[in-house]
Amino acid sequence: MSSITAHDAPRGFSLAKYMTCLTGIVWREGLRFLHQRERFISALVRPLVWLFIFAAGFRQVLGISIIPPYETYILYEVYIAPGLMAMIQLFNGMQSSLSMVYDREMGNMRTLLVSPLPRWFLLFCKLLAGTAVSLLQVYAFLLIAWFWDITPPPLGYLTVLPALILSGLMLGSLGMLISSGIKQLENFAGVMNFVIFPMFFASSALYPLWRVQEGSPYLYYVCQANPFTHAVELIRFALYGQINWISLAVVATCTIVFMIGAILAYDPSRGLARRGPAGGEG
Amino acid sequence: MTSPAPITEPREAAQKPDPAAVPALSIDGVSHSYGPRRALIDVSFNVAPASFTALLGLNGAGKSTLFSLITRLFGIQSGRVGIFGHDISSSPGEALRLLGVVFQPRTLDLDLSLTQNLLYHAALHGISRREATARSAELLGRIGLADRAGSKVRDLSGGQMRRLEIARALLHRPRLLLLDEPTVGLDVKARADIISHVRQLVTEQGIGVLWATHLFDEITASDDLVVLHQGKVLAKGPVGRVIAEAGAQDVNTAFMRLTGTQVMPGGGA
Numbered sequence: 001m002s003s004i005t006a007h008d009a010p011r012g013f014s015l016a017k018y019m020t021c022l023t024g025i026v027w028r029e030g031l032r033f034l035h036q037r038e039r040f041i042s043a044l045v046r047p048l049v050w051l052f053i054f055a056a057g058f059r060q061v062l063g064i065s066i067i068p069p070y071e072t073y074i075l076y077e078v079y080i081a082p083g084l085m086a087m088i089q090l091f092n093g094m095q096s097s098l099s100m101v102y103d104r105e106m107g108n109m110r111t112l113l114v115s116p117l118p119r120w121f122l123l124f125c126k127l128l129a130g131t132a133v134s135l136l137q138v139y140a141f142l143l144i145a146w147f148w149d150i151t152p153p154p155l156g157y158l159t160v161l162p163a164l165i166l167s168g169l170m171l172g173s174l175g176m177l178i179s180s181g182i183k184q185l186e187n188f189a190g191v192m193n194f195v196i197f198p199m200f201f202a203s204s205a206l207y208p209l210w211r212v213q214e215g216s217p218y219l220y221y222v223c224q225a226n227p228f229t230h231a232v233e234l235i236r237f238a239l240y241g242q243i244n245w246i247s248l249a250v251v252a253t254c255t256i257v258f259m260i261g262a263i264l265a266y267d268p269s270r271g272l273a274r275r276g277p278a279g280g281e282g
Numbered sequence: 283m284t285s286p287a288p289i290t291e292p293r294e295a296a297q298k299p300d301p302a303a304v305p306a307l308s309i310d311g312v313s314h315s316y317g318p319r320r321a322l323i324d325v326s327f328n329v330a331p332a333s334f335t336a337l338l339g340l341n342g343a344g345k346s347t348l349f350s351l352i353t354r355l356f357g358i359q360s361g362r363v364g365i366f367g368h369d370i371s372s373s374p375g376e377a378l379r380l381l382g383v384v385f386q387p388r389t390l391d392l393d394l395s396l397t398q399n400l401l402y403h404a405a406l407h408g409i410s411r412r413e414a415t416a417r418s419a420e421l422l423g424r425i426g427l428a429d430r431a432g433s434k435v436r437d438l439s440g441g442q443m444r445r446l447e448i449a450r451a452l453l454h455r456p457r458l459l460l461l462d463e464p465t466v467g468l469d470v471k472a473r474a475d476i477i478s479h480v481r482q483l484v485t486e487q488g489i490g491v492l493w494a495t496h497l498f499d500e501i502t503a504s505d506d507l508v509v510l511h512q513g514k515v516l517a518k519g520p521v522g523r524v525i526a527e528a529g530a531q532d533v534n535t536a537f538m539r540l541t542g543t544q545v546m547p548g549g550g551a
Contacts, residue, residue: 013375017408024405028391028398035393111389114353115406116378122406 013117021117022125029096029129033136043092043137044144047084051148055080067208069240081142081150082236083205085160086228088141089134089168090199094191096130097175120263127176127259131168138164156239163238167231170251173258174227180265203229204236227254304367306331306458306490307352312361314347321347323513325361329506331457332488334481336501336521338537339510345494346386348510349462353383365458379407382451386462386494388443390450392436396427399435400450407454414453421449425479441472448479458490459483465500473500498533507533511541 033040055077066073100109112122142150142157152160178191200206202222209229213220223229230247237244305328314322322344329335339345350356352363354374363370368377390399397418404414422428425445427438435443444464451459461480465473477500483489493500501507507524509517517524517540521533530536537543 013408016410020405020408020410024402027405028394028402031394031398032391108389108391110353110355110383110385111403112406113355114378114381114383116375117406117408118375 018117018121021115021121022128025112025122025125026129026132029126029133030136032099033133039095040137040140043088044140046091047088047141048144050080050084050087051077051145051150067210069237069242069244075149077145077148078150079208080206081145082239083200083203083232085138085141085164085235085239086167086171086205086232087200088137089131089164089171089231090196090228092130092134092137093168093171093173093175094178094196095175096126096133096172097179098191100126100176100179119266123176123263123266124259127169127172127262130172130175131165134168134172135161135164152239153241156241159241160235160238163234166248166251166255167235170227170231170255170258173255173262176262177258177265180262199226199228202226203232205229205232227251230254303331305329305364306333306366307460307492308362308364308367309348309352310362310364312348312351312358312363314344314351314356314359321513322351325510325513325515327508327515327518329458329490329492331366331490332484333506334484334491334493334504335506335508337492337494337508337510338496338498338501338533339494340496340541340543343496343510344513345510346462349383349385349460349494352460353381354378379454380457382454382456382459384444384447384451384459384461384464386464386466388447390435390443390447393434395432395434396422396438396446397431399446400453403450404453409454417453421453425449439472441468441475444468444472444476445479448476452483452489456489458492460492460494462494463496464493465495465497498537501533509537509540511543516540 059076070078112126113119115122139157174195178195202219203226204212204223205228209220209223212223227250230244230250233244234247234251237247307329309325309327312322312325313320325344325348327335337345337348347356351358352365352370354370358371363377365377366380368380370377391402394402397415400418400421401411401414404417405411409417419428419431422431425448427442427446427449430438430442435446438446448459448461448464459480464480465476468476480491480493484491495501501521503521505521507518507521508515509524517527517536519527525531525533525536528536528539530539
């Protein structure tokens with residue numbers, strides 16, 4: 001029975017084809033990124049402004065006690081570095097989602113979606129490609145930060161990688177989920193105001209949560225419920241060769257939930273087509 | 283069968299493929315609504331392998347909606363779309379790998395080179411890098427752009443971009459090619475080049491072509507014709523028969539009689 005179908009064109013796709021597709025999508029995203037030098041520079045300038053200016057100013061205001069994973073008193077710059085790494089990924093996740101909206105409008109998304117490979121796989125590849133781009137940005141940031149005396153243990157540069165991949169996927173999926181809901185490019189400003197800023201400020205990126213708790217218990221709970229807090233903590237611990245299990249669990253769960261949501265929302269039969277008319281005159 | 287078709291070349295009818303053959307594309311009772319607005323109403327027609335079928339309709343007739351359904355961009359609300367017998371909803375992978383598409387809006391990466399654009403597309407179809415490189419070089423040679431392989435797409439003319447998009451659509455060797463108003467915005471020479479190139483694909487490689495257009499002069503007597511108006515198929519069949527049945531002399535008058543429009547879409551180009 002099984003050998004009879006051999007003369008026929010094989011159904012389905014081999015693992016090699018999936019891998020070819022994945023590398024192709026990541027490669028194209030990388031090429032596009034290299035062509036958008038302004039995007040790379042602004043992706044770097046943003047966290048560096050925080051590091052060089054904001055952190056320097058805040059150094060005296062905010063004392064950091066010894067909290068895990070740190071074993072000594074640390075400078076404020078050292079404290080916010082993981083938060084800034086996560087911020088890079090947050091912006092990148094939202095920006096790749098913006099590019100998916102742009103792609104969709106420009107018809108490039110159509111090229112992707114007529115690939116015969118399963119659609120969930122194509123979107124997953126897109127997410128991985130966006131994450132790969134965010135890794136380039138984060139490591140470039142770490143390189144510059146090293147000259148600014150932010151020197152995690154050498155092995156930390158390696159142990160942080162899986163954490164960055166996971167947090168990149170989580171934030172990318174969130175971006176994709178949100179991008180399925182916005183109709184026009186201008187609305188990205190809304191995403192900045194209503195997603196990026198609240199997520200960033202209501203998190204442990206800029207201040208340890210015990211300090212937040214002293215100021216406002218309610219905000220403390222908001223921060224605890226914010227997945228971005230856990231992305232920051234996951235990265236912070238991983239950078240020092242440790243695992244924050246709670247953060248890992250939260251980030252992993254959110255990644256799965258956001259990714260499934262994003263893939264379902266992107267399914268044009270559920271999303272595009274139904275939204276097209278409801279969204280009014282497009 | 284016996285309908286007089288003075289304008290059709292008789293040869294065409296005789297060359298009709300074996301009736302047992304599966305159609306390259308079958309659209310069967312397809313309807314689609316955007317909310318209360320009905321974009322397609324019970325649309326049915328076939329595209330035979332190795333045939334050139336023109337889908338003629340004014341802007342807004344539903345051509346692009348139909349293309350979005352065939353390419354699985356929209357889910358099918360009712361009816362069935364098959365590509366060589368593979369249902370687009372239930373086995374999209376098998377259907378899509380036999381399908382090449384040239385969309386109406388440009389869908390190339392302007393900042394990437396010609397070769398990079400082709401390699402990306404090949405990767406989306408799971409074609410290995412080595413094979414893809416060979417096919418890209420071959421196709422670029424065929425469309426006369428081999429010497430531009432490394433330049434950015436942004437530097438190409440409109441006609442060259444279209445030729446590249448057609449080459450890209452053929453990279454995975456599909457047996458059905460869809461083109462959505464591919465000559466829009468091109469000059470006379472570029473238009474003629476594209477049309478003759480696609481017709482060559484039909485005769486030499488046996489590819490079934492569905493060519494959406496609103497320009498009468500892109501249709502020749504030996505084509506198959508589907509007239510789409512306000513979401514409905516008003517006529518279908520060999521061009522000569524459609525003209526004869528409308529009691530007209532040419533496609534232009536046949537179209538106006540069928541649709542009751544006074545517009546002359548052909549002049550718009």
